[in-house]
Amino acid sequence: MPISFPSCVPEYCARDLVLAFPALVDDRPVQCAITAEALEDHFGARSLREDDLVNAFLAHRFQIEQAARLLLGEVGAKPVLLHSGFFRFCT
Template identity: 75%
Template sequence: MHIHFPQERPEYCARDLVIAFPAEIGGERVQCAITAEALEDHFGAASLREDDLIAAFDTHRYPIEQAARRLLDEVGARPVMLHSGYFRFCD
């Protein structure tokens, strides 16, 4: 399965406290997201503010996308959510 992550600006979702970013699998877009908690716990986000979460995502985009890739390999072309607990055990 070929998974590609377009280099688009991630989207902040205040209601769910996540940063969403797209993946493309076989030309089909699939939404991926990482929780604010995961960004604080594992990627140095200074706070839950949108600017801090986006900055942490941008700084650590590659390892976040690689984690999403591992999940997408497992579940196929379905949306994935990266929680803090996933990063405790994925490495």
């Protein structure tokens, strides 16, 4: 199952406090997201401000996409949400 990530800027969702980013699984778009808490706890986001979250995501994009790839490999072409707790166990 080929999984790739288009190189676009993630989308901030203030209501859910997440950054959403796309993946392509078998050439089908799948929504991925990472919580603001995970970005603060594990990737150095300085605050919940959109700029700080996006900067942390971009600085650690490879690790975040690898984590999403791991989960997508488990669940298939279904949306995934990366929580802080996931990174406690996978690092």
